[in-house]
Amino acid sequence: MPRSDYYNDDGELTKDMCPSCGDTVLADHDDRQHCGKCDYTEWT
Numbered sequence: 001m002p003r004s005d006y007y008n009d010d011g012e013l014t015k016d017m018c019p020s021c022g023d024t025v026l027a028d029h030d031d032r033q034h035c036g037k038c039d040y041t042e043w044t
């Protein structure tokens with residue numbers, strides 16, 4: 001399995017997926033997570 005920033009050593013996702021798209025990883029920002037596909041934003 002190729003290494004990816006999205007997975008830890010156990011092969012688990014380390015990033016949150018967009019609840020709207022389901023197949024898109026949310027981009028991590030300082031105060032929010034953002035989906036570049038549907039514009040979903042989750043404030044943290």
Ligand SMILES: [Zn+2]
Pocket residue numbers: 018019020021022024035036037038039040
């Ligand atoms: Zn999305």
